[in-house]
Amino acid sequence: MTESRRFAVLAQRDINKETFVEPWAEAGLMVTDSPYDPQPSLRLENGQIVEMDGKQRADFDAIDWFIAEHGLNLSAVEEAMATPSQQVARMLVDINVPRELVQRLASGCTAAKLIDIIRHMNVLEMMMGLAKMRIRRTPANQAHVTNWREHPALLAADAAEAGLRGFAEVETTVRVARFAPLDALAILVGTQTGRGGVLTQCAVEEALGLRLAMKGLTSYAETLSVYGTERVFVDGDDTPWSKAFLASSYASRGIKVRFTSGTGSEALMGHAEGCSMLFLEARCLLVARGAGSQGVQNGSISCIALPEALPGGVRVVLAENLLASMLGLEVAAGNDALASHSAIRKTAKLMLQFIPGTDFIFSGYSAVPKRDNLFGGGNFDAEDFDDYNVLQRDMQVDGGLKPVNEADVLAIRRRAAQAIQAVYAELGFPAISDVEIEAAVVAHSSDDMPERDLVPDLAAADRFLNSNDTILAAVKALEKSGFTDVANNMLEMGRQRVAGDYLQPSAIFDENFRVKSAINDVNDYGGPGTGYRVTGERWQEIQKIPQMKSPRQFIDAQIGEPSGKLVEIGPAARGEQQEVVIAVGPAFGKAMTRTIGGLEHEDVLAAMLTGIASEGLVARIVKVYHSSDCAAIGHVGARLSGTGIAIGIQSRGTTVIQKRGLAPLNNLELFPQSPSLTLETYRAIGRNAARYAKGQTATPVPVKVDNGARLRLIVKTALLHRRETEEVRPDQLPVELLFDWEPNL
Amino acid sequence: MTADANHAKYPLMENAADSLQAASGRPLSEITLEAAAKGDLSIADLRISPETLRAQAEIARAAGYTQLAANLTRAAELTAVPNEELLQMYEMLRPGRSTFETLIGLAEKLESVYHAPVTGRMVREAAEVYRARGLLRRV
Numbered sequence: 001m002t003e004s005r006r007f008a009v010l011a012q013r014d015i016n017k018e019t020f021v022e023p024w025a026e027a028g029l030m031v032t033d034s035p036y037d038p039q040p041s042l043r044l045e046n047g048q049i050v051e052m053d054g055k056q057r058a059d060f061d062a063i064d065w066f067i068a069e070h071g072l073n074l075s076a077v078e079e080a081m082a083t084p085s086q087q088v089a090r091m092l093v094d095i096n097v098p099r100e101l102v103q104r105l106a107s108g109c110t111a112a113k114l115i116d117i118i119r120h121m122n123v124l125e126m127m128m129g130l131a132k133m134r135i136r137r138t139p140a141n142q143a144h145v146t147n148w149r150e151h152p153a154l155l156a157a158d159a160a161e162a163g164l165r166g167f168a169e170v171e172t173t174v175r176v177a178r179f180a181p182l183d184a185l186a187i188l189v190g191t192q193t194g195r196g197g198v199l200t201q202c203a204v205e206e207a208l209g210l211r212l213a214m215k216g217l218t219s220y221a222e223t224l225s226v227y228g229t230e231r232v233f234v235d236g237d238d239t240p241w242s243k244a245f246l247a248s249s250y251a252s253r254g255i256k257v258r259f260t261s262g263t264g265s266e267a268l269m270g271h272a273e274g275c276s277m278l279f280l281e282a283r284c285l286l287v288a289r290g291a292g293s294q295g296v297q298n299g300s301i302s303c304i305a306l307p308e309a310l311p312g313g314v315r316v317v318l319a320e321n322l323l324a325s326m327l328g329l330e331v332a333a334g335n336d337a338l339a340s341h342s343a344i345r346k347t348a349k350l351m352l353q354f355i356p357g358t359d360f361i362f363s364g365y366s367a368v369p370k371r372d373n374l375f376g377g378g379n380f381d382a383e384d385f386d387d388y389n390v391l392q393r394d395m396q397v398d399g400g401l402k403p404v405n406e407a408d409v410l411a412i413r414r415r416a417a418q419a420i421q422a423v424y425a426e427l428g429f430p431a432i433s434d435v436e437i438e439a440a441v442v443a444h445s446s447d448d449m450p451e452r453d454l455v456p457d458l459a460a461a462d463r464f465l466n467s468n469d470t471i472l473a474a475v476k477a478l479e480k481s482g483f484t485d486v487a488n489n490m491l492e493m494g495r496q497r498v499a500g501d502y503l504q505p506s507a508i509f510d511e512n513f514r515v516k517s518a519i520n521d522v523n524d525y526g527g528p529g530t531g532y533r534v535t536g537e538r539w540q541e542i543q544k545i546p547q548m549k550s551p552r553q554f555i556d557a558q559i560g561e562p563s564g565k566l567v568e569i570g571p572a573a574r575g576e577q578q579e580v581v582i583a584v585g586p587a588f589g590k591a592m593t594r595t596i597g598g599l600e601h602e603d604v605l606a607a608m609l610t611g612i613a614s615e616g617l618v619a620r621i622v623k624v625y626h627s628s629d630c631a632a633i634g635h636v637g638a639r640l641s642g643t644g645i646a647i648g649i650q651s652r653g654t655t656v657i658q659k660r661g662l663a664p665l666n667n668l669e670l671f672p673q674s675p676s677l678t679l680e681t682y683r684a685i686g687r688n689a690a691r692y693a694k695g696q697t698a699t700p701v702p703v704k705v706d707n708g709a710r711l712r713l714i715v716k717t718a719l720l721h722r723r724e725t726e727e728v729r730p731d732q733l734p735v736e737l738l739f740d741w742e743p744n745l
Numbered sequence: 746m747t748a749d750a751n752h753a754k755y756p757l758m759e760n761a762a763d764s765l766q767a768a769s770g771r772p773l774s775e776i777t778l779e780a781a782a783k784g785d786l787s788i789a790d791l792r793i794s795p796e797t798l799r800a801q802a803e804i805a806r807a808a809g810y811t812q813l814a815a816n817l818t819r820a821a822e823l824t825a826v827p828n829e830e831l832l833q834m835y836e837m838l839r840p841g842r843s844t845f846e847t848l849i850g851l852a853e854k855l856e857s858v859y860h861a862p863v864t865g866r867m868v869r870e871a872a873e874v875y876r877a878r879g880l881l882r883r884v
Binding site: 061062065066069070071073100103104206207210211214215216230234237238239241242244245246247248249250251252253254257289290291292293294328470471472475476479480484487488491494495496497498499500501503504505513514515518519520 | 755756757758759762765766767768773776777778781782784786787788790791792793794797798800801804805808809810811812813814815816817819820821822823824826828831832834835836838839840841864867868870871874875877878880
């Protein structure tokens with residue numbers, strides 16, 4: 001129990017649902033620089049590595065062996081290991097050192113050498129490094145599309161929407177493993193409806209994954225997990241050689257391969273051998289490269305909460321991404337698994353990849369609601385789409401997504417759901433009804449979908465997997481049912497497989513099936529004004545969120561018929577009587593007729609006059625033409641007032657009670673929050689002004705404090721002020737107004 | 746072929762479409778929706794050929810991606826292995842699945858039956874490491 005009420009409030013904050021622990025090297029709970037991490041070393045004899053990171057060849061474990069044989073470029077090792085780590089770190093942020101040069105040096109670095117380089121870098125420097133070292137020039141994004149019902153129409157509709165929103169890859173997975181072929185089919189049909197050229201995969205057990213790929217149902221695989229200690233690797237039921245063989249097997253069928261690794265997995269699986277997470281991750285990356293993977297999904301991935309429990313965890317996750325890019329690997333940069341309860345923390349973490357840009361900023365942005373995410377909940381979900389689009393717009397950063405409008409989304413979802421319905425009908429799978437289609441079109445989640453009988457669906461999945469039917473059966477079905485464009489896109493995925501261009505590092509397709517990879521879209525960042533820039537059409541696209549309005553009609557509500565009751569009667573003179581002057585802005589009652597809070601100017605005037613009259617005083621109304629500034633208007637009013645007391649009011653409603661002799665920016669009472677002012681407030685303002693005019697004291701008028709008003713209304717405020725300022729006549733003296741009104745006391 | 750010439754050919758889909766063939770031997774130009782609709786295509790017509798994989802390996806090598814190039818070279822070799830057998834081979838390489846002799850047998854098969862010397866060499870290396878590290882089948 002806390003005594004402090006503030007600490008009690010803090011204890012309830014989302015951030016305090018997290019677990020924070022102190023480092024414990026022996027358990028592998030240390031993100032970097034464990035006392036048990038080896039020092040960098042490397043010795044070559046007759047072109048063979050005989051010592052690496054303090055270990056003799058005879059003592060190599062399987063991972064050391066694989067790295068020594070395949071992970072390092074021997075032609076670069078001597079130069080790389082001899083270059084001081086701090087110098088390499090500086091090269092990473094030096095815009096005059098090209099990416100290729102750093103990449104060549106990194107290709108000769110051992111795992112310990114790699115983390116020794118990171119030791120010299122803070123997150124800002126690493127972000128600079130990542131912007132330069134990312135291998136593809138254009139950043140992109142990957143989506144996760146799943147739902148707990150594994151409903152085919154919903155999968156297809158969500159995959160289509162993901163394609164429309166700009167995702168270059170879509171990954172699905174299963175709740176029930178036997179569903180894999182149908183889930184893979186649904187997102188293939190869906191993506192190719194939404195946007196031709198989106199790469200797809202279905203995350204399942206390796207052998208099943210390969211079978212799906214062989215049927216043409218998937219185009220990439222990223223489930224090839226590697227680990228930094230031999231024990232954990234073997235517990236994962238693989239070795240570097242079996243994984244390398246699997247990678248070649250996928251490639252032999254034209255499938256893009258990406259390995260998976262990430263800090264924390266070894267500690268989680270109980271055999272970190274006292275080493276830091278980053279050191280073990282560096283070993284993983286060398287294995288991934290050694291196996292010939294074009295890229296890696298890293299950034300702690302599903303273990304993210306573990307490094308985030310430790311000091312420096314988020315920094316080290318960025319370091320993983322940077323190391324992978326230094327090694328010439330495509331980086332799908334994590335941000336996929338639920339990393340924090342706190343929206344502040346999860347967004348702050350994202351910035352480390354979002355701002356520099358990675359090949360895929362997420363290795364799975366959950367394009368479905370959290371509960372439908374079968375990967376264990378996304379760190380960003382469908383509910384965050386608008387936030388994400390605004391972040392891109394705020395920073396002029398390409399996060400790989402684009403704003404969409406509802407009509408386009410509904411249309412594409414309908415078409416995708418109907419396409420998968422047609423495929424099911426032609427292939428003899430259990431029918432998808434029109435009711436299910438309609439539900440999928442408007443659905444947010446599985447909860448919006450009717451239930452399906454899973455038994456016949458699973459039987460169909462088994463039959464499909466064991467039959468000779470492939471992607472071609474679906475292409476034929478779509479063509480026959482009139483979905484020629486979808487059929488064409490699906491076939492084109494197959495034709496691209498024949499060409500194999502997307503096997504090159506960091507390959508994606510644009511909407512015209514033009515491949516973009518590190519071969520033909522090379523990151524050429526070399527400092528300001530170079531590399532990828534958000535400009536032209538892409539910047540226009542990012543700007544145009546559907547929530548954006550034209551500011552030109554923003555103040556229409558404040559403009560009505562000019563008041564017939566307010567008449568100018570001549571130049572305003574200084575008064576001699578017991579009075580209050582109400583000084584109004586140049587647009588008052590004429591160019592503008594309502595306050596920002598929607599109060600009629602006539603009613604506002606009447607309220608103030610009523611307040612003044614209730615104290616037995618009279619008032620004169622004066623229009624100030626030479627300024628639209630509230631303080632200036634009040635100041636002029638006070639100079640003209642017989643008592644020296646005036647109320648100054650702008651047309652948007654901002655009000656001041658002013659006294660002659662006070663500096664313009666000083667005052668008796670100021671009411672800056674015009675949206676909160678009511679007629680009752682204006683009456684009270686009149687009353688107080690009259691009391692000051694009589695030389696009496698007054699309790700300041702209470703006002704509602706609404707600190708959100710400025711946030712909501714600042715654009716409108718600016719435009720209202722602009723409109724009033726348009727009415728300013730610098731040379732025109734104040735004019736007295738006659739207001740056709742009788743007090744009703 | 747020089748490195749630049751390899752670079753210039755990429756993407757093959759744009760620059761070498763006329764010479765591209767599927768694993769089945771069918772030219773890319775004949776892989777059309779019309780053919781698919783008539784049922785004239787089989788999945789082998791959507792499979793990459795070893796020649797194309799080798800061409801991609803050269804492109805990767807020329808761009809400095811040495812290990813990826815080696816992977817694509819092994820992939821070219823493995824196009825010859827039927828699907829089910831490929832899955833079996835992968836299974837044999839997983840930890841604790843094979844004896845030293847079985848792995849050497851696998852390497853020999855890859856080398857002699859499938860003309861896959863690069864992959865074969867890698868399997869031999871695996872056999873050595875598995876023996877040294879206790880990753881062979883125990884019984």
